[in-house]
Amino acid sequence: MPGIDKLPIEETFEDSPQTRSLLGVFEEDAAAISKYSQQLFQAMHRIYDAQNELSAATHLTSKLLKEYEKQRFPLCCDDEVMSSTLQQFAKVIDELSSCHAVLSTQLADAMMFPITQFKERDLKEILTLKEVFQIASDDHDMAVNRYSRLSKRRDNEKVKGEVMEDVYTSRKKQHQTMMHYFTALNTLQYKKKMSLLEPLLGYMQAQVHQPMTSSTCPTLTPAWFLSTATSHARPATSTLASKK
Amino acid sequence: MPGIDKLPIEETFEDSPQTRSLLGVFEEDAAAISKYSQQLFQAMHRIYDAQNELSAATHLTSKLLKEYEKQRFPLCCDDEVMSSTLQQFAKVIDELSSCHAVLSTQLADAMMFPITQFKERDLKEILTLKEVFQIASDDHDMAVNRYSRLSKRRDNEKVKGEVMEDVYTSRKKQHQTMMHYFTALNTLQYKKKMSLLEPLLGYMQAQVHQPMTSSTCPTLTPAWFLSTATSHARPATSTLASKK
Numbered sequence: 072m073p074g075i076d077k078l079p080i081e082e083t084f085e086d087s088p089q090t091r092s093l094l095g096v097f098e099e100d101a102a103a104i105s106k107y108s109q110q111l112f113q114a115m116h117r118i119y120d121a122q123n124e125l126s127a128a129t130h131l132t133s134k135l136l137k138e139y140e141k142q143r144f145p146l147c148c149d150d151e152v153m154s155s156t157l158q159q160f161a162k163v164i165d166e167l168s169s170c171h172a173v174l175s176t177q178l179a180d181a182m183m184f185p186i187t188q189f190k191e192r193d194l195k196e197i198l199t200l201k202e203v204f205q206i207a208s209d210d211h212d213m214a215v216n217r218y219s220r221l222s223k224r225r226d227n228e229k230v231k232g233e234v235m236e237d238v239y240t241s242r243k244k245q246h247q248t249m250m251h252y253f254t255a256l257n258t259l260q261y262k263k264k265m266s267l268l269e270p271l272l273g274y275m276q277a278q279v280h281q282p283m284t285s286s287t288c289p290t291l292t293p294a295w296f297l298s299t300a301t302s303h304a305r306p307a308t309s310t311l312a313s314k315k
Numbered sequence: 316m317p318g319i320d321k322l323p324i325e326e327t328f329e330d331s332p333q334t335r336s337l338l339g340v341f342e343e344d345a346a347a348i349s350k351y352s353q354q355l356f357q358a359m360h361r362i363y364d365a366q367n368e369l370s371a372a373t374h375l376t377s378k379l380l381k382e383y384e385k386q387r388f389p390l391c392c393d394d395e396v397m398s399s400t401l402q403q404f405a406k407v408i409d410e411l412s413s414c415h416a417v418l419s420t421q422l423a424d425a426m427m428f429p430i431t432q433f434k435e436r437d438l439k440e441i442l443t444l445k446e447v448f449q450i451a452s453d454d455h456d457m458a459v460n461r462y463s464r465l466s467k468r469r470d471n472e473k474v475k476g477e478v479m480e481d482v483y484t485s486r487k488k489q490h491q492t493m494m495h496y497f498t499a500l501n502t503l504q505y506k507k508k509m510s511l512l513e514p515l516l517g518y519m520q521a522q523v524h525q526p527m528t529s530s531t532c533p534t535l536t537p538a539w540f541l542s543t544a545t546s547h548a549r550p551a552t553s554t555l556a557s558k559k
Contacts, residue, residue: 128365
């Protein structure tokens with residue numbers, strides 16, 4: 072991919088002020104990405120929660136309609152018609168409810184999964200590595216400090232050797248964590264666009280393939296309304312016809 | 316409408332135990348209807364709230380995408396492409412958001428309005444009239460009691476006249492409120508089916524005429540995805556072609 076900024080990993084050994092200032096820019100960028108994607112995550116989570124709630128509420132409604140028959144209404148004249156009508160309605164609303172449930176699942180898989188992964192894995196990794204790098208940096212600074220004080224006091228060879236060993240280990244550690252940290256920040260630059268676009272595409276594709284259209288929810292069409300109206304109107308018409 | 320049970324208003328004057336026991340049955344039925352429609356109201360309110368939340372969350376998402384340009388990312392290589400892509404996405408999600416908003420409005424008008432009216436007007440009226448009738452009944456019982464004690468003690472004509480006047484007024488009042496109460500209970504019998512069916516029809520019609528289908532949301536179709544993919548792929552192809 073051309074045009075993507077990279078932190079030069081080969082510079083981690085020298086650890087110059089220039090490298091540090093470049094690191095600062097990348098850290099700022101990572102923080103901005105993190106903030107923006109956090110906002111997007113929250114908005115998407117609201118969509119997802121609302122879709123789940125819609126699915127649950129629709130299911131509850133159809134359940135209530137099915138329970139109409141079991142209600143004890145002391146006055147229940149021609150409740151047969153009412154019951155069968157509500158059963159038909161319940162069937163339609165049931166279908167809508169499963170359409171909503173399918174949409175919820177699609178949103179979970181195609182929208183929530185990628186953005187949660189990005190947030191919980193990639194962005195969290197950078198925060199962790201930042202801390203680890205900070206600790207390694209502090210350790211190294213401490214070791215170097217001790218070494219510089221040591222040379223003035225001219226201690227014995229054994230202590231000198233220990234302190235030098237300490238500087239070596241801590242610098243090695245700092246170099247390693249810095250390389251890891253740089254790699255993670257570079258990876259973020261490669262991933263950032265896809266990580267924002269993927270959940271959005273997932274959301275939109277779930278909407279496009281939304282099963283709530285007439286092709287997959289065959290019952291709920293204007294034609295269904297007509298047929299229901301006709302089937303209920305027919306007895307009345309035949310009564311009229313027989314009267315003639 | 317044939318087959319609908321009615322409380323005989325002409326019996327309110329006599330106020331026999333039979334009438335009272337029939338009233339009890341109607342009151343029980345009204346309580347059952349009230350309970351059932353309260354449950355339905357709650358389920359529908361959940362649907363409505365979820366739909367509103369979905370609309371708001373979708374709007375927020377599209378707003379966030381539009382704000383991408385204004386974000387300060389220190390590293391912003393070829394952000395032009397990203398910005399324009401997100402603008403396109405924002406446009407689609409904006410459309411979806413207004414579709415959701417239209418659906419919310421439809422649910423408010425065709426589902427929430429009738430069921431709220433039924434709950435707040437018809438069912439509440441019955442509760443109020445029940446109380447008023449209870450008070451008038453108690454007043455009447457008190458007046459009759461006083462009258463019965465009066466005849467034993469043989470008071471003077473003036474007091475007797477007052478008490479009889481009291482019995483007359485309270486019986487008239489009781490008769491009137493009982494007629495009102497009976498009328499309200501009879502009206503409920505006529506209204507109950509329509510009041511349950513109307514909001515359900517409103518809900519289903521809002522779903523059928525849901526503007527989220529491709530005819531009214533022209534942007535979000537599989538074809539749109541293809542065209543977006545093509546328009547982004549084309550520059551690459553032309554670059555290849557020019558290289559040949």
